[in-house]
Structures are given as C-alpha cells and as structure tokens.
Amino acid sequence: MPAVSDEGMWLLNDPPKQHLKDAHQFDLTGAWVKNAMLGSVRLNSGGSGGFVSAEGLFVTNHHVAADSLQKLSKAGQDFLHDGFYADTREKELKCPDQEINVLQEIVDVTGEVNAAVKPSMTGAEAFAARRAVMGKIEKDSLDKTALRSDVVTLYNGGLYHLYRYKKYTDVRLVFAPERQIASFGGDVDNFEYPRMNLDIAFFRAYENGAPARTPNFFKWSETGPAGGDLVFVTGHPGTTQRLETLARLKHRRDYTLPYTLYRLRTLEAALKQYSEQSGENARQAATDLHSVANARKAFSGQLQGLLDPKIMEQKQKSERGLIEGAAAYKQRVSMGEGPSDPKWRAAFDDTLDALAKIEAVQVKLRGFEKEYGLVETGHAFFSPLFGIARHCVRMGDELPKKSADRLREYRDSNLESLKYQLFSPAPMYPELERAKLTASLTFMAENLGGEHALVKLVLAGNNPAARAEELIAGTKLLDPAERKKLVEGGKQAVDASKDPLVVLTKAVDAEARKLRTQYENEIEEPERQAYAALSGVRFLTYGNSVAPDATFTLRLAFGTVRGYEVGGEKLNFHTTFGEAFEKAAKLDGKEPFDLPKRWLEGKDKLDLSTPFNFVSTADTIGGNSGSPVLNRAGELVGINFDRNRHGLVRNFVYTDVQARHIAVHSKAVLEALRKLYPAAPLVKELTGK
Template structure:
C-alpha cells in the first residue's frame, strides 16, 4: 500500500499543474523544467530550463560552488575567480592575519597571482549531475517491511549508489533523502582542494553594522570576499595546493550586470541552503520554543560576553576569537529572532490547526486511516518523551562542547578507546596520535586559556544549575564534595593541571600517549564523565522515544502531500544545491513602517560613528562617499546603491549565493535574512520574508575604487544590458528582451558518455 500511495502521489505531481507560490521553495534544479519554468518565465526569466540546469552542456549550475561545505560561491571570470560573502571567507582571512599584518582589519587584495594566499583544508564542490533514485532506493519496500529492515536496506542502497557514482575517487557523491525519507536523490560533485584568497575589504566595510545590524534591514554592508580556484594543468581537481597548479577554467561563469534593479524585477538565487524544518510538527515547534532556543540563547550569550570582555582588553585575543565570535553570534541572534517570530506569528497555533485538518482528512477514509492514522499520535508521544531529556542534549552541545578545552578533549575520545583496549594496537594508536597533532596545531593557533577558563566556569555552573540532577555527570558530584560546589575553584584546578591547555604539553603527550596520563588529565576526565553519562543515561532514553519518530514523520509528510494535491511542495533544505526565484520587493515590517527595496551609500554616512567599532567607516571610504565619487557604479538616479531585498527563499548555507536576473547576469550577493521573518526556516511568510543582498555595483566599487584592485574587476565579464526583465502581465506570453537587452549566451559542449538528465 505504501508503494501504491507513493506512486499515486508521483502520478498526481506529474499530471497536476505546478501551482506552488513562486516566492516559497528551494527547488531542485533537476526538476525546474517540469515544476517551475513556466512560472519563472511569467516573472521575467529569459533563460531556457536547459540554460539553468543541463547535465550534458554548460549551464548556470556550473558557475555555482559549495564553499567548504558551509557557504556558496560563484565564478565571475573564466580564470576561476570566485565571489562569496565576507563572513564566508572570514576564517580564511583571519587565519592569514597577525597583529603586525592584520588583513582582517585592514583588508587585502592580491596584486599578482603569487600574492594569492593558500588555505589548507578549504575546498569547493561543483555539481556534475544529480538524479532521482527514489525508485531504486525504495524498490521492494512496502508498509509491511519492518522499520529496522527498511532502514538497513535504504542505508545500504544509499551507500552503494554513492560509492558507484564516485568512480574510484574521481568524484564526491552522496544520496540524500527528501520529504522525510519519501524520496531520494543522488548528487555527484567534483571537489577542488586548492582555494586561494584573492581579496577582501576591511572588516569595517565587510562587516559594517556588526551584531547590531545582523539579520536587519536596511543594510549597508559590503559582505563579500574573493577567492580563486586552482586546478592541475589539465583543468582537473587537486586535493590541495601545488606550486604548478593553474587557475581553473569553469564551464560557465556569471556575467556581471551594472544595470541595477527595480521593484518587481525577476530574481533568482542559486546555492546550497543548509537546513529548514518546514515539516516540523507542532510538538517539535513547541519544544524548540520552550526549551531548545532559550537554552542556546542563554549559553551563547554567556560565552559571547566573556569572549568580548577579554577581546576588548587585548587586541591579540580579539584577533584569535574574531572568527569564532562571529560564528557563534550569528546564530545567537538568529535564535532570539526565531523565538520572537514564533510567538508573534503564532507559528505553533498555525501548525496545530494544520494537523487538526490533516487528522480530520485521514479519518474520512478507512484506507487513509490504516496508512496514516497513527502518525500524529506517534509524533506527539515521541516529543513528550524527548522533552524530559532535551536539555541534557542541548547542554552537551552548547555548554560542554561550547567550552574549548572540553571540545578539544572530546577529540581524544578515539585515542582513549584505543589506549584502553585489551590488546592495544600500537600502529593504530600512533596513526591516531599523529592525526591529533594537526588538530592541536589548529586548536592552539586561536586559543587563549585564560579566556576559556572563565567560559568553563560559567558554562559548567549553568549546566549544574539547569539540568536535572539525576541527568548530570558524576564529575559534578566531585565538584560539590571537593570544591564546595564552586565551579570557579574547579576551573582553576583544571586549567592549572591539564596538559590540554598547553600546546607544548599536548605535543609531548602525543609523542608517547599513555592511558594513565590521559585518564588523569582533569579536562579529559571531565569530558569523559560528561560523554559517559550522556551515552549511558541520556542517549538510550532519547533514542527509545525517537525510535518511531522517523517512520511517523515520513507518513506525516506523505499524508500532507497527498491531502494538499493543489500544492507542489519543495523539499526541506539539506545542504544540497537548490534554486529559488521571486522578485525584488519592498515590504511593510510593522504598522506604519514600510521599507524601500534598496539602500544607498548615504546610509553609510548616516550610520557612521567613530566611537562605535561596528559603525566605523575608513577615512578613504568617507572621502570617496562624501565626494560622491561613484564612477561607473552609480545608479541611474545618481546614487551608489549598497543593497537590495527580494522575496527569494533562502536560509543558512545560501550565504554568498549569487542573485541572478532574468538574463542570467549577476546583480547581487545574498548574505542575510530580515528580522521580521526569522521563523522562515520553520514556516514561510510570503509577506514578510526577505532575502538581503549586497548590490553587485557596491561590491565592485569597493574592489575598484576603495580597494584599488581594478585589475580584478577587469577580469570579470561586465555587461550593461538595459532594464532587468520584470514580470509578464497576467495572461501574456513572456516578452522578448528589448533591443538593448541581450540574453547571456551560455556556451555548451557535449561531453561523451554522459546520460541525459533523469526525470521523475
């Protein structure tokens, strides 16, 4: 019956017109031709579906990369020049900075290829192809298949398909589930390991507004950085830096438009959105609202305040913690906004009403009742049980692993298991210890023990105060008995005696690791106690409650899609390549407050405050802006536009994504979402959700006029084609571009032996 239901849903999707809202959805490029292309044309798209995604020929997909597994980038020249956000390049920029040559603070542009800076460990993935493999993964599986057997079969088939697609290491490949395990898709990528930093503005430009402006509109942030991808002389991927590597020649790079945008212009965002949970049931939303987010906010706020306190007192500490602070602060504010938004928009109430309607629909048909009848009840029971242990899970990740020395200690757990084995494998121990040397090098580069000691004491105290006593690790009893319950005293003991807070002592231990020394280290002893407690007392109970949740979620999502046949759903984001489309749009944030769709450089001058580090404007930038020296990057209204907003559907991971007009030209860089729609990962609000973008003309102005790196702009393909395609009037066919407008031609080259794109 499951198979028949799945097939029925598939046939309905094939036969029904695509009526999903264009502004909601992170769509798989493979399916754009069938599901979205006609709607995109009505909004102003001039490209064919094949020019967006084609497995045999060059297309837009070939200009898009996943950067490091956490951000998006796009090629903007035929010499492998890559554009992404400043906050995506932040760690790389910081890693090349010293107190003597602080390029994070001062900015940097390579004047020659030899000045471009290598970044070991950083990589980009470029999509080769994707394929719907749902039928192959689910073959022979029925509703009667036991869940454990189903899971084993699915996982085995996913591994086998991915392994076969790698072609002996030539590609990176994986199979990801969609719609809670109702569909499966294979993704095949080329991975390039030689990624070099080319340029970035000063932090005061690339992070203008800091935490105050984060997740807010209006924005005036030049959130960009430049990298270059290098390859072997035959244009193939390499695993890392090599002196004889040459700039990669992409199959396609994005031409850059200087035309600018107008309200209602077509916009498309291509990238790798990280994670959404729009199918999360009401019980899951309530748990997030009540427990998970408040705990995350509290623990991150504590950590950030202590880091800032020490960073304000010592520039060297600030530099060490700059990237870590930015990463933690970003989602600290996000969790605050998400909770406020859930309350304001009554997200839980809306989901509860949706589930009530679904339950009524299920009850109307005995066959539906047999298939889906238990799903909602199983979901609610699972979350009720998980609620008892949820805080323990959050405090493990945000408090224990939020303390740097404990997080580092957790990396030694595999070595610990090898050392305490009945018959220790010395070769394996040596290999693990050698691997940890590199990890230690990276850890100590940006570590300040005195700061971490304060964080340790504060977070462990909160752990002790907030988590149920019966769920706490045994080490907390030691703190109570031997240190009078003072985490301050215990922290002083740990940091005075642990070899894990000293690079030299850690390296000495790794030269000849012993079980006795590791077990006696107070930092490791604490982490080991926390991990042991979680594995023995928390995890089994969480898993027991979660046991039926995957099946219940799968049936719940299948039922929703079967009930709402008039809606074409897009799958939740899961770090796979997606496309969203919409329009440039202003919005009303609240009563009597309406936001324009663009910002200008005047806003930089209005926000400028030399006494506030978040709003410092460099002297040269002040001089250029006051003189209105905008050059060729000025808008037709004579101002320099710094940013604009669209209703494109994005989330974390889309950072650095290109914003593309109807002709396939780059018009901006997506870098943020707006405060009023912070619930977007859980529930989409078409009236409020906006994608915040840096105007590409401001980016180029910062490179050429402010940064003095005109040679990088000259390397790009610059176009000025006339009006950006806007929406087509209702009932009209998509209009051809006017005489001044030229659709971007994407050069195609047929490759031998490649299959045509798979379809449903």
C-alpha cells in the same frame, strides 16, 4: 499547504518550472539549471558562494569568509578587521582548513534506502540498517566516481537523494574589504534593513597547485537588478522547520529554543567580557562572538515567531489541512476513485498515527534533551579542543570497525574531509578557550545541578572556572602534531594519553554514546518514519508543489525585487552608498557605525547614488549567506548576505508581506573596487575590462 507566491527552496532536480512559467513568464531551461548547479559553491565552514570566472574565482560573504580571515590572522596582522587583497596569484593566501563542494549530480536512492528497513525492525535495528545502507551507497559512489558522495535526507525522511560533489581543499583568499564596511552596523543592524554593507569576499579554488578550471560560472552584471525584476538565489540554506508538526514546534518553543537562548546568551556574555579586556582579546574572539550573537538574534526571532498565536494558528491550519486531505482521499478510495496503490488506502490512519507518534517522541525527548545537548552535542564544552579530543578518542574506537557499523561521521567516505579539519594548523588561543570552557561548564552545572553525576564527573572536584583552567593548562591538543599522533596511534595511544582533555573525553564517552544511541533510536528513527508517512500523504494531496525543508544542500529560490512598508514608512528596494555616509555621520561614526578610513577619505571619488544593497522576496535562510543572486539571463546581480527581521519566522512559515532577503548589489561591488580599492586585476577578471 502548497507553495504560493515565491515560496520555496527547490531541489535542483525538481525545480518549479510550471510555476515560474505561470507566475513569472520565465522558461527555466535545463541549461540554465545546469549552469546554476555547477557554478554554485558550498563552503563547509557554513555558507554559499558562486564562481565568477573560469579560473576558479568565487565570491561569497565577508562574514562567511570570516572563519578563514580569522585563521589567517595573528596578533598585529588582522585581515578580518583590515581586509586583504592579493594583486597577483602568488600573493593569494591558502586557507588552513577551508573545503568547498560543488554539486555535480543528484541520484534518487529512496527505494534502496527504504528497502533496507523492514517494518518488523525495532527503532535500533531500523536506525542501524538505514545507516549501513546509506554508508554503503556513499562508499560505492565514492569508489566509482571519486566524488564526495553524501546521502541527503529530504522531507525529514520522505526522500533520500545521493549528492555527488567535486571537492576543493586548496582554497586561497583573494580579496576582503575592511570589516567596518563589510558589516557596517554590526550586530545592531544584523537582520535589519535598510542596510549598507559590502559583505563580500573573493577566494580562488586551486587544483594541483593551479587555479581550478571552472567553465561554469556566473557572468558579473554591470547593471544589477531593477525594481520588480525576477531574481534567483542559488545556495545552501541550512535548516528550516516548515514541515514539522505542531507538537514538534511546541517542543521547540517551550524547550529547545529557551535552552538554546539561555546557552547563547551565556556564551555571548563570556565572549564579550573576554573581548573587552583588550584589543588583542577582541581580535581573538571576533568570529566566535559574531557567530554566537548572530545565532542569538536568529533564534530570538524564531521564538517570537512561535510565540505569535497567529503563526501557530497558521501551522495548526496546515496540519488540519493535511488530515482533511487524507480523510477526503479515504473517502474517494471508498467510492472507488483515486490511485490504485493499496498503501494509500491507509493514508488517513497513517496521518493520525504519524502525528501521534511525533507527539509521543517529544515527551520522550524532554526527558534527556539537555543531557544530550550538553554531553553528546558538546554544549558543555564550548571549545574546538573538546571536539578534537573527542574525534581522537572516538576514531580509536571506530576506525577498526567496518565502515557501515561506525558512527556516521567516521564512515570511509567522510574521513578525508574530517581529518582535513582535525589536523588544521589554524591558531588557537588558550586564554580564549579557557574563558569559553568556563562559561560552558558553568552552563552545564546550571542546567543539571551540582549533584548530577555527569556534573561531578566532568568537574572532577573543582568549580567550573578552576576545572577549565586545569584542562586548558594541561592539554597539548593545540598542537596538530599531537592530534596526529593520537589518531595514528589508535586506541592504544588514546588509552595511554594523560592529556586531561583526552582523559575527560574518555570519561564521559560511555554516557555520551548512550545518549546518542537513545536519541537515534527513540527520536530520530521514529520521527523519520513518521515524517516519511506524512510526506507520502502530502505528495498525494499536493504533488510536488511543496519544497522539502532546508538541509544545507543546494537549492534554487526565486523572487521579486521589491521594497516594503514598516510602520507606514516605505522602504525602497535598494539603498545607496550615500546612505552609509549619512548614517555614519548621524551616529557620530561610533562603532559599529564607523566607516573605514579608505571610505571616509575616498568619499568624493564615489558616485554616492550607486545602489548598495537590495531586497527581494526570494525564500532564503541561514546558510544562504554568500549565495549568488541571478537574473533571468543567469548573470550575477547580487550576493545574498542576510534577511530582515520579518524574515526570521521563515524557519516556520514563508511570508512576503515584509520579509525580505538582503543582497549586495553587483554594481556596488564594481564601483567600490574601481574607485576605492587598488584591485584593477580583480575587476578585469570579473568584467573583462
């Protein structure tokens, strides 16, 4: 299963230099990588971006910015729909709870983490020991460097790296276009190509009230990429499952994904019904609806992939390849060849043991996965208000403990970021939350049945609709001051609270914690150990030619700008502005194929042959949204925003026959900003002109 072609979301401290030299005659220098690392931005609302000036300006996607655009909007002032531009620094709008991270350094801490876990430990002991040592490493690093410090699990447990980030919480909105052109084609064209989307937005990071100094940034290319060009994508892919075993993938196919799709379709139906009631309702629900619809489409593609016998055969083949490699290695050892480290003598047995262990774990998981998802992950409570109530309740219990003994999210090194989110003044809409809660409480009852003790406990003598109404009508947690009071008052304040959401959260917390512990000890820890073993065998057989699965940490991918064929039709590697107007005309300009007034009226000003979106074979996944696309010189030639439907199976396998990621062309951004938007200062900051 070694990486072929342009596969791989590579670690910045272990990039595929030789492969790039061999396959693309490109010499990846340390300086190039360093600039890519320090110029790349992670948005903690979920997405990527890149600095494009030395004064903290960074670009990302409109659909990544949507979270902030929504939170900055209100009835009658809809930045998400209408767009925004601050032509002076003073007009830039501070986002209520946006945090961005910029990776500064990676340290391998695998030895230290693994040393804390002894073979004699039970699953529970091992999990606790691992959590404690990770927490300690993070806390020490934070104390020493003042940088946000996260231990990242790679290869599902094969490696542990410490990531140190510079953190910015003063992030201000600079520019966003109208949603009509940012996501022209909406959900219909999501994960499709050809596309014509100006899916971009600009923010500026501030420090101490002034624009942050960001000397490592990406120079904006005036020309963009040509067909056949080698390009790089530097960003934060969320999760992939390429190294998962066949048993795990079958569990996903037959249990996790059906449940997930059932859930997403339930939420999507509820959000659509809410949205259809009025224009203001639609505005309130816009980002929730987009998130849910986007996830539904992505997971649907994953399910089609796992139901494709050809893909399952490929996964089976690679798993057998691993076993075969281990067997061959055992053979070599018995013949006196190979490395002398004694632990590798057991590679063959370890491989089969690990595969069997992971298979057994899936059987266990089936027994409580739904309860775990509903109550601990919170699928039964589809409202940020529940998450808020839970943090208030759990902080009362956890904060008095030592940091290393707390649930991981309450470790000292994470508290500042957590509170920043928790006390966010972003607006919430009670009627929307009621509709969402009704849907998710109903979903819980559908999944567990009306006689289930948890269902009875949660519904408390009501049906889901009446219960949701009662909870939302009674809670005061929409007000951040109430949240602060509870957190500052600690366990005593929580216990005294009569807020129905707090009371509910407390009532289910024993069961929720039980499920979490069961998940950690019986699923997470045994899987980590098993994957660590498989990972060892894989290193042995393939060296570092297989990249780890994605973990929402910085990765470098590369690929070739190239069109593809579908059903005999050749699709060019880029689209043009002209195609957007053609498509809108063909579909009578009906939503979601309606262009903004500015575009319709400004059509004549535009060079319609300007390249708009382009595709490449680089390896991306969700989380890569907003990633800078760079050329050999490290200049920004595009902003990644999507992949096509053929790319939806990339969670499990890389393919470059038809699968492509899709990016906004750097030239399109300049052409639009220059001709249609009154954004001359922004253009000047990007280009110097």
